[in-house]
Amino acid sequence: MSDLEFGEKSSTAPESSSGQISDGTLYPDTLHKQPTHQSAARVGENDDLDRTHTTASSYTASSLSLGREFVFVAVVCCAQLTTQAGLGQSLSIIHVIGRNYGLTRPEDLTWFIAAYSLTVGTFILISGRLGDLYSHKKMLVIGYLWFGLWSIVAGLAVYSNVIMFDIARALQGIGPSILLPNGLAILGSTYPPGPRKHMVFSIFGAMAPIGAAIGAVFAALFSLKWWPWAFLSFGLVLCFLAGLAHLAVPSPPVRQSQVTSFQSALNHIDLPGAAVGITALLLINVAWNQAPIVGWHEPHVYVLFIIGLLLIPVFFYVELRVAAFPLLPLDALKSADIGFVLGCLACGWGCFGVWFYYLWQFHLVLRDASPLLATAYICPIAVSGAMAAIATGYLLGRIGPAWTMMAAMSAFFTGITLIATMPIDQTYWAQAFVCVLVITWGMDMSFPASTVILSNAVSKRHQGVAMSLVNTVVNYSISLALGFAGTAEVNINPGGTSKESILAGYRAALYVGMGLAGLGWLLSLVYLVYDHIRAGVTLVRLKTKT
Known part of the structure; x- marks a missing residue:
């Protein structure tokens, strides 16, 4: 596993003296102060690792x-x-x-x-x-x-x-x-x-x-x-x-993988989120690009479009509630x-x-x-x-x-x-x-x-x-x-x-x-x-x- 994988000790936000991540604005030169918002239910034990401040010396660029x-x-x-x-x-x-x-x-x-x-x-x-x-x-x-x-x-x-x-x-x-x-x-x-x-x-x-x-x-x-x-x-x-x-x-x-x-x-x-999301994007796009060729009156065009639209809320449900x-x-x-x-x-x-x-x-x-x-x-x-x-x-x-x-x-x-x-x-x-x-x-x-x-x-x-x-x-x-x-x-x-x-x-x-x-x-x-x-x-x- 790479240094970019799960379990990495990194963050874009510095900690305050109280141990809480300080607030910041999203200007490019101060973006490293912006806290990341991770769901504890999603990342579990890695949540505390995300709060560890990463110094410039930990980036590979300094060694090249x-x-x-x-x-x-x-x-x-x-x-x-x-x-x-x-x-x-x-x-x-x-x-x-x-x-x-x-x-x-x-x-x-x-x-x-x-x-x-x-x-x-x-x-x-x-x-x-x-x-x-x-x-x-x-x-x-x-x-x-x-x-x-x-x-x-x-x-x-x-x-x-x-x-x-x-x-x-x-x-x-x-x-x-x-x-x-x-x-x-x-x-x-x-x-x-x-x-x-x-x-x-x-x-x-x-x-x-x-x-x-x-x-x-x-x-x-x-x-x-x-x-x-x-x-x-x-x-x-x-x-x-x-x-x-x-x-x-x-x-x-090389780091120890959590994928065992x-x-x-x-x-x-x-995989469920990927399948639903990719299918939705494909169907909507195919419908819009096929419509100029055969017309919106063709059943397969508007059926593909409707199914794609219906899959969008399904994707967000999977991401928020299932995955x-x-x-x-x-x-x-x-x-x-x-x-x-x-x-x-x-x-x-x-x-x-x-x-x-x-x-x-x-x-x-x-x-x-x-x-x-x-x-x-x-x-x-x-x-x-x-x-x-x-x-x-x-x-x-x-x-x-x-x-x-x-x-x-x-x-x-x-x-x-x-x-x-x-x-x-x-x-x-x-x-x-x-x-x-x-x-x-x-x-x-x-x-x-x-x-x-x-x-x-x-x-x-x-x-x-x-x-x-x-x-x-x-x-x-x-x-x-x-x-x-x-x-x-x-x-x-x-x-x-x-x-x-x-x-x-x-x-x-x-x-x-x-x-x-x-x-x-x-x-x-x-x-x-x-x-x-x-x-x-x-x-x-x-x-x-x-």
């Missing part, structure tokens, strides 16, 4: 040389880079792949993206729990291997049919669902709260736009010869990263800050998913750009993302999460508004270029802020669950929002082939993204007001005591 730390961070951050590369590689050549299988309707092509994002967002929670139990390093290696295997299968699906390709894409997405929470959990448990941790998480977030650009570029280049090479070569790179992760990531100290039997393992994994070790420890996530942050994250990244997909369609379909030229149009996200990550790593501990989220939601809303109002024949430098630069700041401000907040708000042994929750919200929101947008598109443009009718459908979809971004902005505003009121109340209490 600069060179070893560089390689270690690079390998872990490649989890985010390859995840988004897997998204970008299919977007840039989506019509090339579609023509190979005889598909031309936009609603048929969306499954190339949605199938991947669906499984990324659905299986993250259980993957994080497995990492908490059986070592995040082992899960990171397994994630790279799984991702590589099904990337190769996706490339070989050229000899089969589109159903096989869609299945391979869905199974390919399980790889990132393993990589993301465990990679972030490794970083969260390696670095103590502070500026260095903020910067590492910001670098991890910056890999998203860089990875999307790299995946799109290489896919476009390979499509000039044979598009399956994009997936085959990607699979080989992922297998290489698996070996590098085995060598570069520090091995956690098969039944004990099932209890710790929370001995809940997959989602709600007792540790009661803070209002976490609720606001996750709400903003869902709206912002749902908006980003709509923006990213339809920006590609705008260039490929309405402006008749080649995959390589369209990739060149979007590549500035890599540069803007790197700048945003560095700035966010510097500002996060100075302006606080409330202002960070407000700025991120503003960037999401501005970016998607620019593309939603863009004329077809307008020069690239007027709105398309600007929206690429702006919306990237939304990604690279919201993601690091969210990961830092949740990482510092829970103990080391819950790092996998915390990072799973952030990544579940990010990736599931992308897939679900694409279903919302696709439904709007086909209802505004039910099969029209003229550029005017296609543009009307795209704009309807983009307006859905604008609505999500606007909702996120309102949530961030409420959060900002709440944060200022809380800070004022705390100041008054301190003055009263003195």
